[in-house]
Amino acid sequence: MLDLLGRTRNLRIAAEQMHITQPAATKILSDVEAMFGAQLFERLPREMRPTDLGDLAVRYASTALANLGKFSSEFATLKDGGYGHLTVGFIPASAAQLVVAAIKEIQRRRPRLIIKLVEQSSDQLAMWLEEKRLDVMVGRPTAPRHEALFDVVDLLAEPVRAVVGQHHPLLQQRHLEIADLGDWPWILYPRGTSMRQLFDETFAAAGIVAPVGIVETPSMFSTLELLQATDMISLQPEVVMDRYVQSGLLGYLRVPIRRTMSNYSVITRKNEVAPQAMNEFIAILTDIAGQINLRRDAGDQISDATEMARADMRISGSSHR
Secondary structure (H helix, E strand, O other): HHHHHHHOOOOHHHHHHHOOOOOHHHHHHHHHHHHHOOOEEEEOOOOEEEHHHHHHHHHHHHHHHHHHHHHHHHHHHOOOOOOEEEEEEEEEHHHHHHHHHHHHHHHOOOOOOOOEEEEHHHHHHHHHHHHHOOOOOEOOOOOHHHHEEEEEEEEEEEEEEEEEEOOOHHHHHOOOOOOHHOOOOOOEEEOOOOOHHHHHHHHHHHOOOOOEEEEEEEOOHHHHHHHOOOEEOOOOOOOHHHHHHHHOOEEEOOOOOOOOOEEEEEEEEEOOOOOOOHHHHHHHHHHHHHHHHHHHHHHHHHHHHHHHHHHHHHHHHHOOO
């Protein structure tokens, strides 16, 4: 009852979802409030609004239901000879290199493990992780209080690029600055996300007001469709966009993004005993991230050596002249 009322704010709808009458639901709520000795919901004309104590009760009720549902599901799976469940939340950038590779490996080791994937922005994932709707998330902490709630292990950096459809007029310009992009509409991540913060900081540093038109969405699918159908611009993780740029669907604008994103991480709740499958999955994530970082470092060293060789050739050519 508390969980449903917290989500619907409507006693009639809560009663319908519990398959009981509204008077029966009213009696249950009155009994609960009498048991707690406090009013949990304000009876307003259009809604049932939780009081401060009601918010607390709803939060714990939702967590208890999530734990019970997880227990019931895992118990049934293990009883039938399965390997249990693992619910993983992730940001789009992590899927391209890391999450997919980790799932491939954990499936090889535990072929009957049931994995539920949830793709969203970090702020929403952190909320679900706190509510125990997720077992683990791959993203970023988004609030100072998360330091007290979660264990965070860095994984990979996330370079970003300004990306457009292959038809966009700005692709023909070789030298662009952020100021040149202010008159074009943008596809942006919602406020509160790290990518949106990076965009806002980049435009503010260039002294530019908000773009002329904005579509806000965390959906990668919607972003890809809009980029191909319109002249909009979007700031996106390079590792996600590379395949679409290489296939000729999208293009990178030659504009410097001087601000960088913080590393994304594997994040879990503090002070919890994790199931073996979850620990194994996290170990796979960190191992793959370590391998990717080693390859990046090696690539950077090669690039630096190439640049130094080119510089030496230019110096040598100048001295001969």
